[in-house]
């Protein structure tokens with residue numbers, strides 16, 4: 001008989017799981033607390049401007065190709081490869097650095113700073129590439145039934161990579177490069193993982209390989225939300241029903257199985273199997289009341305930085321900027337060491353700026369520009385009061401104006417600010433953490449909250465805080481892993 005699956009959450013993890021399961025003949029129903037699908041991969045609209053709410057680019061595009069092939073559907077959106085990938089501005093430096101995948105072009109950017117750059121980066125990327133290919137299938141794309149199984153699997157990773165578990169990404173930069181700028185730029189990926197390059201293990205330089213060699217970065221034609229808009233009709237064709245403004249807050253169980261979940265209005269949601277796309281650690285604590293995931297226990301874990309996001313609709317075009325821009329400073333080590341715990345003033349922060357209407361002209365009325373600013377900030381554990389978000393946003397806009405020579409304040413026609421409290425309330429992000437649980441070695445693989453519940457045999461998890469990790473391609477892999485688990489438990493694959 002056809003099994004019914006209820007999926008809680010319509011983030012990319014929930015949607016792609018729904019697509020995989022419904023393509024395999026499952027009856028799928030979804031509930032979502034927000035008013036629109038996509039979770040963090042969402043859209044904002046105001047005064048004729050559109051904004052990608054969160055993600056603005058992604059790597060490992062082949063994971064989307066795999067999803068499409070797995071579900072036997074035509075590609076419902078079009079990738080646009082970024083070239084250059086992004087630009088980087090350092091405070092006090094008039095020039096900016098363009099990061100190209102073409103290593104010869106990239107070398108020209110750094111020739112005045114780093115002697116023999118091309119030779120050095122090739123050597124660095126070769127080592128990172130070996131690590132990526134030696135670990136991707138073994139560690140990232142696998143379900144593990146136990147910690148022991150995970151640890152055993154780790155032993156099959158070639159031993160030559162082992163030392164990189166024990167020294168930092170920054171150390172790896174120092175081993176390969178001399179210039180401060182080069183070291184900073186290529187260690188920025190450490191922040192995506194939820195840590196600083198000074199305490200992220202060097203193994204994660206494999207991300208430099210995915211960024212610069214393996215696949216690059218992509219945007220989507222018409223905006224990132226086209227991913228969601230492309231998936232929704234496919235789900236509809238397969239009879240998947242989605243109920244918005246529906247927040248799950250309770251459950252019922254019998255004999256080691258979940259029988260139903262309940263939403264805040266008291267409505268009961270029944271199914272044979274359940275997949276949770278809400279944060280896998282938070283849900284176990286807040287909804288299932290597990291002591292191992294109590295607030296105290298979760299607070300003691302490492303979480304990625306929280307977002308302070310600013311969306312500007314400008315009354316004119318910006319003359320001289322690239323699509324993706326990082327604005328950095330020279331106090332990198334101090335800032336990295338203090339930002340997580342709110343030990344540094346936020347009047348001069350590091351931030352990322354995406355000129356969204358540059359890729360997608362339909363994001364702004366003709367002659368105007370839509371701009372997204374992301375400033376990674378301490379989560380609500382360390383900074384609970386965000387009544388100063390306007391002030392911080394103003395300082396960022398002023399800083400950006402000073403550094404680019406374009407008056408963003410003067411040209412702002414419309415503005416939205418979302419602080420970590422907003423993000424927490426919109427999607428249930430734990431204490432506002434933007435990317436979910438960090439990727440320290442003791443929080444990945446067999447150590448990360450599992451995609452199969454410890455107690456209830458018919459309860460599963462998908463998304464950023466379960467395996468393998470955060471970011472759009474990882475979440476697509478997560479949907480494959482949970483689908484495999486469900487299929488296996490139902491005796492449909494071995």
Ligand SMILES: Cc1cc2nc3c(=O)[nH]c(=O)nc-3n(C[C@H](O)[C@H](O)[C@H](O)COP(=O)(O)OP(=O)(O)OC[C@H]3O[C@@H](n4cnc5c(N)ncnc54)[C@H](O)[C@@H]3O)c2cc1C
Nearest residue numbers: 009011012013033039040054055056248278463464471472
């Ligand atoms: C500002 C920002 C920028 C980012 N930029 C990038 C980027 O450029 N590239 C990239 O690859 N990644 C980026 N990320 C990370 C990426 O967005 C996430 O890793 C990914 O979208 C997570 O998807 P998910 O399905 O796991 O979770 P979510 O998108 O969070 O989806 C979970 C869903 O569950 C719903 N939910 C939660 N609790 C309940 C409940 N109790 N009842 C019902 N529904 C519930 C939520 O409302 C949400 O819709 C960014 C994240 C942020 C915040």
